[in-house]
Amino acid sequence: MDTVFDWFADPLRYEFMQRALVEVVLMGAVTGAVGTYVVLRGLSFIGDALSHAIFPGIVVAYLLGRSIFLGAMAFGILTSGAITVVATNRRIKEDSAIGVLFAGMFALGIVLISSSRNFSRDLASFLFGNVLGATMNDIWISAGAGLVVILFLLLFHRELLIVSFDRLAGESMGIKVFWIDLLLLLMISLTIVISLRAVGNILVVAMLVTPAATARLMTDRLPTMILLSSAIGVLSGLIGLFISYHADVAAGGTIVLVATGVFGVVWLFAPEHGLIMSKLIRRQISDSLGEESTVLFESPQILPPRRQA
């Protein structure tokens, strides 16, 4: 018992670990909640695009010596607007346009940062996160941005629900779907900004998709799904952080790996939707079919020959 306690308590003697812990909890909770809509609306590609398009914003801010969060946010707003205008209602068709845009933006970021002297170290910390380097300032920004995102989800939950489920009906009820779409993308951008420290630019999309996809396997109710997804995000963040400390490996990658592992376990064992349970249910049902069979049709060939009168 003591060893388990120590396993958790030991790292927390360090202040940088305490800060990292708060940071991953914030990140996990917010990515999990927003991720629900990313998964339900099939926005994982757009989430990926957003995170890549934000990258040059980070780099520019860094090179100018400004807050990378501000840089990320500025580019997040820009890209959200562009994607909403381009992709409104015809998401599938505009896939390639968005693909071209985000790959180009990402390349721009790479080119810009290659002018910096500490090229590879800086690049690594933006791309893969550096949660152990989180400052109090980072935590306040994450907490503030997280609050904005959660408030948005609470205040607009009916609009989000209707627009996600049935856009046309929502529009006919007078919901401004364009603005809801734009706001949702802005909130995803904010969430990506929150996650930069913890998991970095590349792996953000995993935190947006994996916990929510896991939660979907566990429930058929939206509010439950949001809460579960948040919980899984927080849990993955915590466990990943501690494992990375003890194993001395990168925190961001470990966190995502834990989330992926949780998904795998749930995919296998979830009630109803899980692989193993659905196999069991099938077997149970097939056992309960009973002996009696119903003949729907018999081919004339296998009927006994008609008796002669």
Place this chain on the structure above:
Amino acid sequence: MQALNLIGGAATGMGPEDTLIVSDLSVAYGRRVVLRKVSAEIGRGQVVGVVGPNGGGKSTLLKAVAGIIPRLSGEVTLFGRPIASQRSKVAFMPQREIVDWDFPVTAADVVMMGRYPRTSWLHRTQRYDHEVVDEMLDRVGMLEYRDRQIGSLSGGQQQRIFVARALAQEADVLLLDEPMTGIDASTQEVVMKIIEEQRQQGKIVLLATHDLFAASCACDCLCCVGERAVSFGPTEEMYTEETLTEVFGGPVIILGQQSEPAPAHGYMPGHGVHHEHEHDHTHETPGS
């Protein structure tokens, strides 16, 4: 340029404060004009069946009336005011297929969405809204399924949930897009019953359907919408062997590809009517 008038809709004695007026409505997707200067007057208590070929503009007409697709020209007014200011009086039910039925909501959740226009932004749904939801579920015979995830329902049950959501909006105009498609007989009966109730309550119902026979039973007027031709009239006139053979010719579909402009008031025999046995199996022979 032909201006097609869907005349004969509004019953006599009804003023604009009782009617849905569509005047010179045109809609285009890109370069393709789907509706060309369509006009209609539909009074309270009237049920209009919108029939016609695939891609002919049935859905487009409903969406344009609902005000959710941009109009190329013309206007729609309800009870004497522009439709844009009358949103809460119109309930639009899209085709069932456009929705992801895997969505993690229950039947009651979906019907509750219909209460959205009736509840203010900050006020959560009240006890009354829940009562309305249960009442509407009951009216379509789905009350016992209220807490089921919608994906576990059959197609007919899903359709009833959609109808219940439209009813929960407590609107004056119901725009139902394909409520009869791919559903069993008992659901069809429920939908017909609901439509009849709406008529008696003085609501306006526009009903897009492939099912000519169902349309002929439920509707006061039929509106045949093709790409270039629109024809409108009381069901008794439209739904006779003779007219339908002219319009649809048995298992027939109206196409808009004719080179000469269509005649002003509806179809001319042989014009804009095209036999199509191979392409459209969803059209049923009248009476089948």
